[in-house]
Amino acid sequence: MSFVLGITGGIATGKSTVVDLFKKYNFPVIDADIVAREVVEPNTPGLKKIVSTFGEDILHTDGSLNRQKLGQIIFADPKKRQTLNQLLAPFLQESIINQINEARRHSSLVIADIPLLFEAGYEKSVDQIAVVYIPENLQVSRLMKRENLTEKEARQKVASQLSIEKKKSQADVIFDNQQDRSFICQQVTSWLKAKQFL
Numbered sequence: 001m002s003f004v005l006g007i008t009g010g011i012a013t014g015k016s017t018v019v020d021l022f023k024k025y026n027f028p029v030i031d032a033d034i035v036a037r038e039v040v041e042p043n044t045p046g047l048k049k050i051v052s053t054f055g056e057d058i059l060h061t062d063g064s065l066n067r068q069k070l071g072q073i074i075f076a077d078p079k080k081r082q083t084l085n086q087l088l089a090p091f092l093q094e095s096i097i098n099q100i101n102e103a104r105r106h107s108s109l110v111i112a113d114i115p116l117l118f119e120a121g122y123e124k125s126v127d128q129i130a131v132v133y134i135p136e137n138l139q140v141s142r143l144m145k146r147e148n149l150t151e152k153e154a155r156q157k158v159a160s161q162l163s164i165e166k167k168k169s170q171a172d173v174i175f176d177n178q179q180d181r182s183f184i185c186q187q188v189t190s191w192l193k194a195k196q197f198l
């Protein structure tokens with residue numbers, strides 16, 4: 001029986017940093033952000049639904065999705081964000097669950113990197129949930145730095161998700177990313193050893 005560890009956290013709390021460590025140990029990773037790109041590639045039913053809801057203006061001239069424009073719309077408007085989430089949820093869920101099941105056949109440990117794990121209800125699809133945690137003010141400052149945003153823009157993005165404190169309170173495992181990368185690396189390695197995956 002293989003074990004599925006769901007990894008989540010808030011935007012810019014360090015999920016990719018943690019997931020990269022699992023990749024270094026060669027554990028398979030399902031990345032929900034990649035799946036979210038695949039289901040809206042040109043000529044997919046997902047993209048057709050987006051166009052029928054948000055209009056042709058949401059496309060680049062080559063017919064691909066203008067992600068920046070859609071991001072600007074949905075991070076500023078909770079109703080439109082909910083519309084997009086509901087519209088994509090079935091496509092995302094089918095693909096994520098299929099990929100998890102496929103990876104389970106080849107590995108004793110499967111990592112599912114799902115930023116919106118709690119918001120989208122994937123709790124039952126994984127065996128344990130790890131939350132990559134930093135306090136909100138640090139989250140805002142790392143996000144501002146990474147994406148060159150103003151504080152207002154960064155706080156708007158952070159507010160579009162369940163708060164990091166609520167996520168932390170629902171976690172089975174907490175990876176604390178407030179210090180340097182060697183500290184988070186130690187926590188991941190300890191978890192792998194405790195679970196006898198190393």
Ligand SMILES: CC(C)(COP(=O)(O)OP(=O)(O)OC[C@H]1O[C@@H](n2cnc3c(N)ncnc32)[C@H](O)[C@@H]1O)[C@@H](O)C(=O)NCCC(=O)NCCS
Nearest residue numbers: 011032033036067068070071074085088114115116160161
């Ligand atoms: C709005 C979109 C087009 C923006 O694309 P962009 O390339 O700029 O960002 P990217 O996809 O890399 O997402 C970056 C981060 O934004 C956050 N995020 C993405 N979508 C949402 C959302 N609907 N609500 C809250 N936060 C979100 C996540 O933390 C994610 O890791 C894109 O994020 C999208 O299609 N979102 C809806 C799909 C979704 O729910 N993705 C998350 C999978 S769990």
Ligand SMILES: Nc1ncnc2c1ncn2[C@@H]1O[C@H](COP(=O)(O)OP(=O)(O)OP(=O)(O)O)[C@@H](O)[C@H]1O
Nearest residue numbers: 010011012013014015016017142146177179180181
């Ligand atoms: N321990 C750390 N110390 C300082 N900076 C860090 C640390 N961990 C990550 N960062 C930086 O913080 C930012 C967010 O990290 P990362 O991209 O891993 O987060 P994420 O949760 O995957 O983000 P998103 O979901 O938004 O893609 C990046 O610019 C990264 O370089």
